[in-house]
Amino acid sequence: MTTVETKVRQVQHFINGNYEASSDQQTFEVKNPATQEVIAVVSEATEQDVEKVCEVAREAFENGPWRTMTVAERCAKIRRMAEIILERKEEIARLEASDVGKPYSHAVAGEVPRAAHNLKFFADFMEQQGGETYPMEDAYINYTRYEPVGVAGLITPWNAPFMLTTWKLGPCLAAGNTAVIKPAEMTPLSVSLLGEIAKEAGIPDGVVNIIHGKGSVVGTAITKNTDIDLISFTGSTATGKAIMRNGADSLKKFAFELGGKAANIIFEDADLDKAVPVSIQAAFLNSGQVCLAGSRILVQRSILDTFIEKYKAAAEALVVGDPQVAETKMGPLVSEEHFEKVKSYLEIAKEEGATLITGGSTPELAPHLKEGYYLQPTIYLHENPKARICQEEIFGPVVTIIPFDTEEEALQIANDTQYGLNGVVWTENLKRAHRISHGVRAGTIWVNCWFVRDLRAPFGGFKKSGIGREGGHHSLEFFSEAKNICIALN
Ligand SMILES: NC(=O)C1=CN([C@@H]2O[C@H](COP(=O)(O)OP(=O)(O)OC[C@H]3O[C@@H](n4cnc5c(N)ncnc54)[C@H](O)[C@@H]3O)[C@@H](O)[C@H]2O)C=CC1
Numbered sequence: 001m002t003t004v005e006t007k008v009r010q011v012q013h014f015i016n017g018n019y020e021a022s023s024d025q026q027t028f029e030v031k032n033p034a035t036q037e038v039i040a041v042v043s044e045a046t047e048q049d050v051e052k053v054c055e056v057a058r059e060a061f062e063n064g065p066w067r068t069m070t071v072a073e074r075c076a077k078i079r080r081m082a083e084i085i086l087e088r089k090e091e092i093a094r095l096e097a098s099d100v101g102k103p104y105s106h107a108v109a110g111e112v113p114r115a116a117h118n119l120k121f122f123a124d125f126m127e128q129q130g131g132e133t134y135p136m137e138d139a140y141i142n143y144t145r146y147e148p149v150g151v152a153g154l155i156t157p158w159n160a161p162f163m164l165t166t167w168k169l170g171p172c173l174a175a176g177n178t179a180v181i182k183p184a185e186m187t188p189l190s191v192s193l194l195g196e197i198a199k200e201a202g203i204p205d206g207v208v209n210i211i212h213g214k215g216s217v218v219g220t221a222i223t224k225n226t227d228i229d230l231i232s233f234t235g236s237t238a239t240g241k242a243i244m245r246n247g248a249d250s251l252k253k254f255a256f257e258l259g260g261k262a263a264n265i266i267f268e269d270a271d272l273d274k275a276v277p278v279s280i281q282a283a284f285l286n287s288g289q290v291c292l293a294g295s296r297i298l299v300q301r302s303i304l305d306t307f308i309e310k311y312k313a314a315a316e317a318l319v320v321g322d323p324q325v326a327e328t329k330m331g332p333l334v335s336e337e338h339f340e341k342v343k344s345y346l347e348i349a350k351e352e353g354a355t356l357i358t359g360g361s362t363p364e365l366a367p368h369l370k371e372g373y374y375l376q377p378t379i380y381l382h383e384n385p386k387a388r389i390c391q392e393e394i395f396g397p398v399v400t401i402i403p404f405d406t407e408e409e410a411l412q413i414a415n416d417t418q419y420g421l422n423g424v425v426w427t428e429n430l431k432r433a434h435r436i437s438h439g440v441r442a443g444t445i446w447v448n449c450w451f452v453r454d455l456r457a458p459f460g461g462f463k464k465s466g467i468g469r470e471g472g473h474h475s476l477e478f479f480s481e482a483k484n485i486c487i488a489l490n
């Protein structure tokens with residue numbers, strides 16, 4: 001029995017407090033990746049629509065009440081958004097499951113509550129902010145204020161649409177900016193609800209705006225628009241580069257959280273009872289469509305056979321199926337195009353001489369899922385860390401085990417990548433844990449755990465994994481302009 005939603009939704013832009021169609025009435029369809037059913041018809045913006053939404057957000061910033069209202073009043077409204085999200089969490093999680101294909105159980109217990117927390121956290125955090133003061137003997141005193149930057153373009157990806165949009169919207173609003181949100185065209189459903197949620201929470205019209213359409217058209221138009229002062233983007237490294245090029249003429253501020261190819265390093269003294277299940281999560285959560293995925297598992301050779309035996313059994317035990325069903329641990333890939341991209345790596349692995357440990361084809365599925373974009377959890381073993389499957393971000397349920405002998409070799413392999421978003425280390429040796437954590441060139445290192453998030457901590461990537469940091473005061477600084485005021489005391 002499937003609980004997959006069959007109603008076709010109409011999704012429109014949210015501009016100045018109202019949902020509306022595109023000026024030319026163009027739309028595009030969105031499909032459920034588990035079944036290929038059409039689940040939504042979405043308005044597709046023209047460049048003129050983008051101009052309009054940016055003007056609305058600019059007007060709301062310059063002349064609306066948002067940036068000048070008290071921080072307490074602003075933050076109360078943001079906290080109310082968080083409450084509404086929790087009140088509607090089942091509905092939002094159902095949408096995320098039918099749009100992205102991620103298990104409902106994960107969305108309802110993990111990502112949607114985290115989305116509410118993103119908003120509440122930044123509202124609370126903003127209220128605690130102070131500033132700096134620098135007295136110059138008894139002659140002058142300097143003090144700083146943090147003021148909003150202006151209009152923010154928030155361009156978000158398809159893998160965790162609702163959670164990742166609120167991760168940007170929280171600090172953007174708390175700091176007093178207005179927003180033009182551009183959700184990924186493949187997964188716009190949950191994010192489109194943020195318009196009505198903002199309105200119900202009492203956020204003034206024009207502060208939160210949402211515009212739908214292709215990245216190449218709508219994303220580019222937002223990036224080039226002179227009413228937009230800054231862009232916060234999460235997505236692929238290639239798109240990050242395009243945004244930087246297109247935003248250069250208008251000299252925008254950028255925060256980029258881009259791709260990854262994290263090393264998950266398992267030393268011979270690791271507690272495998274913990275390392276194996278967490279490394280399964282790290283590889284196959286959201287079908288591996290996670291920028292933080294531990295998709296290169298570096299295993300010390302002395303425990304290679306034991307690790308492979310346990311890891312293979314755990315991967316084969318994962319329930320792959322209907323994202324709407326409680327038992328499902330892994331759903332489909334997000335789209336046909338992405339499915340084909342991920343499958344192309346199975347051919348590449350064959351050509352590169354990788355050893356297939358398990359997976360590599362479509363799983364046995366219930367009849368209603370036969371058209372879905374499903375792939376088994378797939379594990380390869382490869383001795384060559386330079387192979388493409390060890391270097392490129394596959395963004396699917398495909399993981400490669402790479403053996404190593406010494407600590408130095410592990411570090412060398414871990415750092416032999418263009419990416420540097422995160423790394424994972426499994427060892428019971430405290431000194432080694434520190435040594436490896438210091439040696440891996442990445443923005444977050446998890447020791448004996450993975451994807452544990454404290455929203456105060458800096459989050460972002462080294463190398464091609466990003467520019468800048470999000471989290472705590474890092475986010476607020478990005479969404480603020482610091483102003484120094486110097487006062488003569490005599
Ligand atoms: N969180 C992450 O790190 C993510 C990484 N990826 C990686 O990127 C690969 C490609 O996925 P895509 O859907 O193509 O991701 P993408 O980076 O193209 O899409 C992310 C967002 O950027 C927008 N966008 C696309 N082109 C744009 C442009 N020129 N200007 C402004 N905005 C633009 C999209 O509409 C979407 O809202 C994946 O296979 C995966 O490897 C994709 C999504 C998220």
Ligand SMILES: O=C(O)/C=C/C=C(\O)C(=O)O
Nearest residue numbers: 159160289290291292453
């Ligand atoms: O926890 C965060 O703030 C960010 C998580 C990012 C992803 O899940 C992703 O982009 O894949």
